[in-house]
Amino acid sequence: MSNERYNARDAEPRWQRRWDDEAIFATRNDDPRPKYYVLEMFPYPSGRIHMGHVRNYTMGDVVARYKRAKGFAVLHPMGWDAFGMPAENAAMANKVHPKSWTYANIETMKGQLKSMGLSLDWSREVATCDPSYYKHQQRMFLDFLKAGLVERKQSKVNWDPVDQTVLANEQVIDGRGWRSGALVEQRELTQWFFKISQYSDDLLAALDKLERWPDKVRTMQRNWIGRSEGLLIRFALDSATTPDGESEVKIFTTRPDTLFGAKFLALSPDHPLAQAAAKDNPKLKAFIEECRHTGTAREAIETAEKQGFDTGIKAAHPFDPDWKLPVYVANFVLMDYGTGAIFGCPAHDQRDLDFVNKYGLGNTPVVCPDGQDPATFTITDTAYDGDGRMINSRFLDGMTITEAKEDVAKRLEAATIGNAPVAERQVNFRLRDWGISRQRYWGCPIPVIHCETCGVVPVPVEDLPVQLPEDIAFDRPGNPLDRHPTWKHVACPQCGGKGRRETDTMDTFVDSSWYFVRFTDPWNETTPTTQSVADRFLPVDQYIGGIEHAILHLLYSRFFTRAMKATGHLDLDEPFAGLFTQGMVVHETYRRADGSYAAPAEVRIESDGERRRATLIATGEEVTIGSIEKMSKSKRNTVDPDDIIATYGADTARWFMLSDSPPDRDVIWSEENVQGASRFVQRVWRLVSAATPLLPEPGTAIDPAHAGARALRAAAHQALADVSNGIERLRFNTAIAKLYAFVGTLHETVDDPAKPLETDPAVAAAAREAFDILVKLIAPMMPHLAEECWAALGHRTLVSQAPWPEVEEALLVSDTVTLPVQINGKKKADVTVARNAPNPEIEAAVLALDAVKSALGGKPHRKIIVVPQRIVNVVA
């Protein structure tokens, strides 16, 4: 065997250069073969890539290389999600311009990605901060505006006091800004909105068709969109108790069946009627103020106590004008859902029950669970929201909930107050419009001009892009665009009068909502898309990224696809046909005695057989091995991809990323397991080096009658079938397990003391085929090693361009099968029979087995179950 070690540091750059020189990963838009679009979520250019990127991009690259070998015109591009806050933070902290900071980071990270050996078409690279990209985004903004998909409105917004910007609801997590972590405040501002809610129904319904999306993500989006069917009911107000000008209140309910259990109405503190009532009621006014404050603090989780204030207003029950219900203002009623008002049925809604128990309004159960006696069924602390029959509900009594809902809806639709029906059926969504205004510099400028006479005027398309000014100061927080001395002062395109540019920029989620479209023709300077090309390559066949984008990015992209279709930029229903969410890369943490963290690179791990100990390399100080956590700077448990590639090579890193865990689960980065991957790289190289001199020319005919040759071919084709299947199903860890096993088999052949490889031409010919297959199988995962082996095996082509081998199915089935034999479901023996042996023959063979005879002890069996090709079970 050769002693020469495989030198990744030498081989990897060499092959990368060759791929580059021959431009083998560039995709031609006129390639006539069937297309396959594989895409990984593009990175934010934060400075350096991290292990999460390595995992994400390795998975995508395996798919890209595999599909390319399968004969597809593969589109596999990369770009940069390059606008955003960190560039401005860096500008403030280090006096670097966001642009130079961003482009320097892109340069560094591009080099890192290249060192991973990814099969990307770099000629399609885009950066969202480049005017050549955001120009088209501005164009689409104007098109959306024209199409009625953009709106400017006053709204209560989530204000992040640290980043000094507005956040979308999706960007507020537990009441805190998703990036800054600061407690979010409520403010009234005029904002630009994309009318995503216009597509609520479609965005929801189309989820059912996204069969290649994880159920988890679809469920999350379903919940986020939050469709609920119900009834909008008008309650007439008692004029004697009601402020002038008010005569009714509208409420939304999904439980009209419980109308006879109503005890009160409740308004949101922001409800117009509440405001009106507060005018002459200082106590109510004070209460509303209080609600606002606790509302903004958002500590709702622990201080969830229901509070209300009786306005004194009385509302008439829709089925009984003499039945008056008190109208409260309550802190738990949300203004921006439904109508901002509810009716409370305490017996069947926990919130309402908590409320009446506090204010002594009582409750009447109107739904009685089956098996309970309606006469004695009572509610005290726990509302009943299950199924049952209507009680205490006059004409509804005895009906099911569904029947009662229908009956109430029909009656109230037919009834009228004034000239309008009392109620109408309504569908409500939780999803609200997407506020895209950000008070930031480093984002895509919103292309409109505010004119003193004409109002809001779109920037003419021929004036695009509205470019960001480069002379900008970051000495204060807030929006530098707004403070720029000249940039915002322009003439109105309509009247030529005094105008002012919009100084808000777009949420960076806008940038990432269509980059996958732009990749199809990034060279088009005049329009955002070239429709024929976009329609050819889209949808993305396989999209891969983190679960953290399950809602925001993916929902926005789905909206954008619809909006682009509506404005004639695309003909596409859904952007991502297949979605895969990969798990995180996690690592142990190390803590010093003083509580500070130590980095993996500073620590030496030793095992004394019983347990693992960690010491600081520099001082020998013992450190505690802590829990396994997501890699993060704060826990200092990160591993730098550059270090790993320098030490082991990209192939080892790639192989490790795929091998240890199922790709949708977290993978633990462990030094021992990386070394295992590294050993495997060397093992493959040694094996190929040892075998090569003994192998005949590629394509040498193999004697089909030779048993040894056939066995070897069977192993190769089985591995081929298994690895292909693993990649197709994105089960990379199982594909890799099969490769380990296959290499083991080849090793046995090469190491066989009988030396058939040297003496038996049939075996040698089979081995030639097997080695060629092996190298093709490892190529998607370890492309550099594969190229090196491919060349060593005497090929002059690139394995990266070689076709995927075809499975010869005939090799996978043998003439005989060995079936496990069970007695009463426990395995006791094996039986080998002809593959197509009829059942009686198999039964006879089984009953003749010693193990079966002794187990039966001379008694007759009761039954034999033969599952063809699988198993035999004898029932004693």
Add this chain to the structure above:
RNA sequence: GCGGACGUGGCGGAACUGGUAGACGCAAGGGACUUAAAAUCCCUCGAUGGCAACGUCGUACGGGUUCGAGUCCCGUCGUCCGCACCA
């Protein structure tokens, strides 16, 4: 609170639509080679009983369906994730 996913050796995990539980990797132990170490190669490796052939138990726990259950059903416990006053 609501919704979802999961629970298999010392560890990561495998087991297609119910059909030989623990593939493959890591760690560990033993051996070969070596002056020695590294590297490499070979063997062992769920628990338990037995000298052994072999037996018994075993996929969080308790039931059930089935010739047969890690897989399906019911219940319990635990872990993780998402949403969180959405009427």
